Amino acid sequence: MKTRTSLNAPEHSDHLVLSAMVRTLGAFPSGWRYPGAHKDPAKDAEALKRVAKAAEKSGFDFLFLGDWLSADIDLEFSDPHLLSRADSLSTASYLAASTRRIGIVGTVNVAHSEPYATARSAASIDRLSHGRFGLNLTVGTDARGAANFGKAGYSPEFDRFEVADEYVQVLRGLWDGWDDSAFVHDTESGALIDRSRVTALDHVGRSYAVAGPLNVQRPVQGHVPLMHAGTSRRALEFAAEFADIYLAASATLDEARNLYAETKLRVGALGRPSESLSIIAPLLPVVGETRAEAYEVYDTLVELFQVDDGSDRAAKLDLPANRSAQSLRQLVGLPLADRSIDDVVTAPTAARFNNTGHRLLDVVADRSGRRVGGDRPVTYRHLLVAHLVRSPLVVGSPADIADHMERWFRAGAVDGFGILSAFLHEQFESFTRLVVPELARRGLVRGNYAASTLRGHLGASLPGRR
Numbered sequence: 001m002k003t004r005t006s007l008n009a010p011e012h013s014d015h016l017v018l019s020a021m022v023r024t025l026g027a028f029p030s031g032w033r034y035p036g037a038h039k040d041p042a043k044d045a046e047a048l049k050r051v052a053k054a055a056e057k058s059g060f061d062f063l064f065l066g067d068w069l070s071a072d073i074d075l076e077f078s079d080p081h082l083l084s085r086a087d088s089l090s091t092a093s094y095l096a097a098s099t100r101r102i103g104i105v106g107t108v109n110v111a112h113s114e115p116y117a118t119a120r121s122a123a124s125i126d127r128l129s130h131g132r133f134g135l136n137l138t139v140g141t142d143a144r145g146a147a148n149f150g151k152a153g154y155s156p157e158f159d160r161f162e163v164a165d166e167y168v169q170v171l172r173g174l175w176d177g178w179d180d181s182a183f184v185h186d187t188e189s190g191a192l193i194d195r196s197r198v199t200a201l202d203h204v205g206r207s208y209a210v211a212g213p214l215n216v217q218r219p220v221q222g223h224v225p226l227m228h229a230g231t232s233r234r235a236l237e238f239a240a241e242f243a244d245i246y247l248a249a250s251a252t253l254d255e256a257r258n259l260y261a262e263t264k265l266r267v268g269a270l271g272r273p274s275e276s277l278s279i280i281a282p283l284l285p286v287v288g289e290t291r292a293e294a295y296e297v298y299d300t301l302v303e304l305f306q307v308d309d310g311s312d313r314a315a316k317l318d319l320p321a322n323r324s325a326q327s328l329r330q331l332v333g334l335p336l337a338d339r340s341i342d343d344v345v346t347a348p349t350a351a352r353f354n355n356t357g358h359r360l361l362d363v364v365a366d367r368s369g370r371r372v373g374g375d376r377p378v379t380y381r382h383l384l385v386a387h388l389v390r391s392p393l394v395v396g397s398p399a400d401i402a403d404h405m406e407r408w409f410r411a412g413a414v415d416g417f418g419i420l421s422a423f424l425h426e427q428f429e430s431f432t433r434l435v436v437p438e439l440a441r442r443g444l445v446r447g448n449y450a451a452s453t454l455r456g457h458l459g460a461s462l463p464g465r466r
């Protein structure tokens with residue numbers, strides 16, 4: 001892959017890296033309620049296949065399958081997709097069999113897995129998919145996940161990144177155990193392997209003791225590409241040292257540019273080519289054929305967002321306290337006596353809002369075109385959703401969405417995006433049908449696959465065996 005340089009931005013690829021962040025129940029909390037949306041996890045197998053096929057047809061670089069290690073039923077109204085999800089590596093294997101070109105990134109938590117098992121699964125899926133697998137390593141120490149792994153007393157204080165560094169050393173050491181030409185399968189002599197081309201690992205470190213060698217051949221991609229997601233300083237350092245893909249969520253373009261520049265600088269300082277790490281940001285586009293149509297989709301999502309409106313129906317749902325009118329009053333810094341959730345915010349009231357209130361009015365305007373005193377006014381429900389749904393939403397026409405992506409890419413803030421969909425399948429397919437051709441028209445995406453492996457899609461070279 002060619003790279004382009006500019007005077008004030010670090011090198012980055014000549015096309016956007018595109019990934020589909022797959023959440024079958026949708027990435028907007030009320031998305032599953034949208035008319036026609038996929039809502040039954042029992043039918044996920046078909047839904048997953050459909051997303052994968054649509055993404056592959058549009059030339060997406062990879063599917064990203066996140067993972068979470070507990071069901072957390074209180075997330076029903078905020079992150080419903082976390083309630084039921086086939087595990088990430090099983091899903092990756094399944095989708096590898098139903099696709100041919102697209103990369104597939106699965107997730108493993110360092111704290112709750114053994115590197116030998118992970119090296120083996122990752123090498124296996126990479127082999128079975130002919131070099132299309134990538135491994136997202138998370139290091140989160142969520143207490144409920146830990147409690148499911150017999151570590152109820154798990155300390156969040158232990159240095160999770162130090163453990164992760166060693167974990168990566170073990171993975172790569174195991175993948176390097178077999179030379180690509182170790183299997184000689186010489187039927188004449190009876191030698192299946194050349195024993196001099198297989199090495200044990202004999203790793204003994206602070207957290208792991210792993211003998212090796214691995215009982216799977218070296219991955220097609222040499223080392224399975226690694227991804228990391230996180231926004232802390234340590235996450236950035238870990239990604240700069242070990243990852244091929246870094247998923248970082250920045251709130252603003254300036255923040256993203258700074259993070260991008262700092263990460264690439266660090267990659268260079270570690271002796272890696274700066275383009276060997278693709279930095280991507282999550283993006284939740286709400287797309288319509290026109291901006292007005294996209295606003296309608298967003299309005300419906302807001303309408304379906306479960307709030308405590310004082311009704312019996314709401315009382316039965318047992319909603320979290322932050323869905324109440326009371327929490328809204330505290331948010332904008334006014335008592336708002338007698339206002340109900342669907343009342344319009346009037347100009348005199350808005351004038352007395354605090355800074356948070358004004359910031360939320362801006363978010364509402366960006367997402368829905370609604371303005372205080374305008375033809376399409378702002379309601380308190382809109383304000384509450386602007387506060388509670390903090391996903392990186394962009395609502396608009398295909399050109400609006402493409403403008404946003406192009407602006408971030410050209411500003412040197414990202415190499416690409418992880419595309420979330422408010423609900424399936426209509427929203428993801430609107431993105432592939434309407435936005436991808438617009439990106440292609442602008443020369444921002446490749447369209448067809450030029451390579452057959454994930455590493456190839458990312459423009460990265462094959463690592464040699466150490």
Ligand SMILES: Cc1cc2nc3c(=O)[nH]c(=O)nc-3n(C[C@H](O)[C@H](O)[C@H](O)COP(=O)(O)O)c2cc1C
Pocket residue numbers: 065066067068107109137138139140141229230231232233234235247248249282
């Ligand atoms: C966009 C994004 C997606 C993430 N997806 C997952 C995931 O699927 N599973 C998981 O355990 N953690 C996920 N994480 C959490 C990170 O792995 C990390 O634990 C979290 O950001 C806190 O780490 P930090 O303090 O280093 O940022 C994600 C983080 C980001 C920014």
